[in-house]
Every structure is written in structure tokens, then in C-alpha cells.
Amino acid sequence: MPSQKNNPMPLADELQCGIDRLGLSVSRDTQMQLLDYLALLVRWNKVYNLTAIRDPGQMVIHHLLDSLAVLPYLEGVRWLDVGSGAGLPGLVLAIAKPDCAVTLLDSNSKKTGFMQQAVIELGLANVQVCCARVEDFQPAEKFDGIISRAFTELGDFLRVTRHLIRDQGRWIAMKGLPEAELPGVPTDCLIEKIIPLSVPGLNAARCLVIATLRKDHLP
Secondary structure, eight states, rough: OOOOOOOOOOOHHHHHHHHHHTTOOOOHHHHHHHHHHOOOOOOOOHHHOSSSSOOHHHIIIIIIIIHHHHHGGOSSSSSEEOOOOTTTTTTHHHHHTTTEEEEEESOOHHHHHHHHHHHHHOTTTTTEEEEEEEEOOOOOEEEEEEEESSSHHHHHHHTTTGGGGEEEEEEEEEESSSSGGGGGTTTTTEEEEEEEEEOOOOOOOOOEEEEEEEEEOOO
16 A cells, blocks of 8 residues: 555545455544544644654554554453553554553653543543553553553563453564564463464564463462
């Protein structure tokens, strides 16, 4: 899917085309809300440098479609996005799955400020934004799932979020080629599966690493 600079296809059509190629069902209203989020990101990015990608057409691919590709693998209701940055993938997933309660966690107040403004402007009742280091974050209730996109190496991601996940919860790490990181996985964690993804227009390796706590390490 070419960049918007070289392609007159409107962003709405580009998003719909990508969703169709992913085999997803996303309502037109939800797609418009995703594009409203993208417009906010474009506007704030001019001042706050939230993402290195400036072209809206490329943002559709690298941010919206890349995040939406995770949808079929979300289970449970309470999700935490660690190192959410500009809200990726957590804010996109919260828009697409309004029945999920999503917490967006980042230690950068500039980024959490943007996410909080996006939540207000988009009217998202299922999203909480927290500005804190993950090691210091102590929610009242643990999460069904924890997701990250380019947050840190796989082993570190599992270690620093261990106190935040339910015993039966699942981690999802969005990675390129994760094989080199597998030896660093903590002994109390099990890599359930590694799922290759094909994101329309994204010319880079992408996969999901799904992990759980080992049953023999549970109380």
C-alpha cells in the first residue's frame, strides 16, 4: 500500500482497504474514530514529535493497521499497554474494542498528555491514562493481558510487568524478529506461540510473541 504522498487514495479508503486485507470487521463509525485519532496525532506531532512518521498515509499503515492486526489475539477484558507512547497500540485497540477496559501507561508526561487529550476529544469511556514508570505502577486490580510495542527486550518486558498480570493472564509483545530475545525469557514464563503477521503495506517483519506464566510457578 503506497504512501499517501504518492497515492491519491483518501485515508478512509486506505484504512478500509487495509482492514479488508487483514480480514477484520471494523464498523464505519469506528474507522472514522480511528481517523479522528490520527488527525489528532498529526496535529500534536508537529509540536511534540510523538512519532518519527509524518506522512498520514504511512501513519495509517505503521500505526493504525499495525495495531489493528493484533485484534484477533486479544482475550479478556482488562488490558494494559506498557510504554504506550502516542497510544500505540493501546488507544487504537480501545477504539476498536469498546468492551475492553484499556490502561495506557507511559513515563513521559508529554506523551501521556497527548493520550489524555485524545481520550477526552474522542469520548473514550473505556480508557485510563497513567504517567508512571512501570516498576512503580501499582493498580488496584491486575490485568487480563499486557501488551507492548517496541517497549523493551522481551525478557525485560516480562520481568518488569510480572507484578501487574493475573495468574491466568497473557502477555503480547509486538516484535520484528524475536528469536535473539528468547534466551532472556524468565524461567517462570512460557512462550506459548510466536505468530507471524502480515500488515498491509508494511515492508518489515512483524510477529506477536504470546507468553503466560508457567503453571508450575503459580501459587
